[in-house]
Amino acid sequence: MKKFSQMAIPYIVWSILMLVLPMALIAFYSVTQPGNSIISFSVTLEHYVKFFTDADFLIILWRSLWIAFKTTIICLLIGYPVAYYISHCQERVQNILVFCITMPMWINMLVRTYAWIGLLSQDGLIQRLLKMLGLGNTELLYTEGAVLLGMVYNFIPFMILQINTTLCKMDDSLLEAAADLGADSIQAFGRVTLPLSIPGVVNGITLVFLPAVSSFFIPKLLGGGKYFLIGNVIENQFITVGEWNFGSAISMIIAVIMMLLMMCVHKAEARNQGGKEEA
Template identity: 70%
Template sequence: MKKFAQLAIPYLIWSFVMLLVPMILILMYSFLKPGNSIVHFQLSLDNYIRFFTDKDFLIILWRSLWIALKTTAICLLLGYPIAYFISRCSEKMQGVLIMAVTVPMWINMLVRTYAWIGILSDGGPAAWLLSLFGFHDVKLLYTQTAVLIGMVYNFLPFMILQINTSLSKMDRSLLDASSDLGANKFQTFWRIVFPLSLPGVVSGITLVFLPAVSAFFIPKLLGGGQYFLIGNVIENQFITVGEWNFGSAISMIMALVMMLLMLFVRKLDQKANKER
C-alpha cells in the first residue's frame, strides 16, 4: 500500500508547483501595492477597495455573471434533449453521435471562435439566412448576441456529455416498471429520468458556467472590444495596463465568487439527493 502511495508523490509535487504556487503568488500580489525608494512593497487593501467602490467594475462583474447564466440556461435547454436522444439510441449509434459532438472540440477553441466572425459578419451565412425571413440589415457581429452565440457553441458539448453520461448509466428496468404501473411518458420522465440525471445536469452547469463567467477571448473577438466582461478586465490589467496588483485582486475576487457558486450548486445537489 505504501508503494502505491509513493506513486502519488510526483503528482503532488507537480500540483504544488503548477497550481498552488501561482495561486499563492496571485494572492500576494493582490495585497501589495508599489512602494517608494525605501519600501518596495506595501501591504494594502486598496486593490479590493478600488474594485468594490468603482461602479464600472461592479457593472462588468454583473454583466459577466448574467451572460454566463444565460449561456448555461441555453446550453441546458439545448443540451438536455440532445443528450436524451443520444442515450435512447443503440450503443453503436451512441458512439457515432458522441463522436459528432466531440469532433469540433478537437479543433482549438480560438480557431472555432474565429470561424464565427465570418459566419456572423455582414454578408455572411447568418445574415443571408436572416434575409430569407425578411430580416435585412441586421447586425450580428460585435454584439451581445454574437458573444452569447460563441459561448453557447463552445461550451454546449460539456453539457451534452455530462448529461448523457448520467442518462446512459440509468437502469432501464425503472422505465419498464413505471410503464407497468400506468405512468405516461411525461410522468416517467419527470419522476424517474430527470431526477436520475440531476448529477449530470449539475456537473454540466458547473463545467459551462465557470469558464463562461471568466471567458475573455470570445467577448474580445465576437464583441469587437465593445462588450467587456470581467475576463477582459483581468487580461487588460495584466497585459495592457501593467497593473498586476489590481489584476490579481480581481482574479482572487472571481476565484472566491466561483468557489461560492460551486458550493451553492453542491448544496443543491446534496439536497436533491436526500429528497430522492
C-alpha cells in the same frame, strides 16, 4: 498499500506546481503594491476597495455573471434533450453522435470563434441567408447576441457530454419498474430519469458557468470591444495597463464568487438527494 499511495506523489507535486503556487502568487499580488527604494512591497487592501467602490467594475461583474447564467440556461435547455436522445440510441449510433459533438473540440477554441466572425459579418453566410429571406441589414456581429452565441457554441459540448454520461449509466430496469407500477412515459421521466440525471446536470452547469464567467476572447472577438466582460478587464489590467496587483485582486474576487456559487449548487444537489433518500 504504501506502494499505491506513492503513485499519487507525482500528481500531488503537479497540483502544487500548477494550481497551488499560481493561486498563492495571485493572492500575494492582490494584497500588495510596489514599494520604494527601501521596501520592495507593502501590504494593502486598496485593490479590493477600488473594485468594490467603482460602479463601472460592479456593472461589468454583474454583466459577466448574467451572460454566464444565460449561457448556462441555454446550454441546459438545448443540451439535455440532445443528451437524452443520444442516450436512447443504439450503441453504435451513440458513438457516432458523441464523435460528432466532440470533433469540433479538437480545433482550437480561438479558431472556432474566429469562424463565427466570418459567418456573422456583413458578407457572411448568415447575412446572405437573411437577405434572401428579406431580413438583411440586421446587425449580428459585435452584439450581446453574438457573444452569447459564441459562448453557447463553445461550451455546450460540456453540458451534453456530462448529462449523456449520467443517462447512459442509468439502470433501465428502474424505468421498467416504473412502467409496471402504472407510470406513463412523462411520469417515469419526471420521477426516475430527471432525478437520476441531476449529477450530470450539476457537472454540466459547473463546466459551462465557470469558463463563461471568466471568458475574455469570445466577447473580445464577437463583441468587438463594445461588450466588455470581467475577463476582458483582467486581461486589460495584466497586458495593457500593467496593473498586475489590481488584476490579481479582480481574479481572486472572481475565484471566490465562483467557488461560493458552486458550493451553493452542490449543497442544493446534496439536499435534493437527501430528501429523495428520506422519501
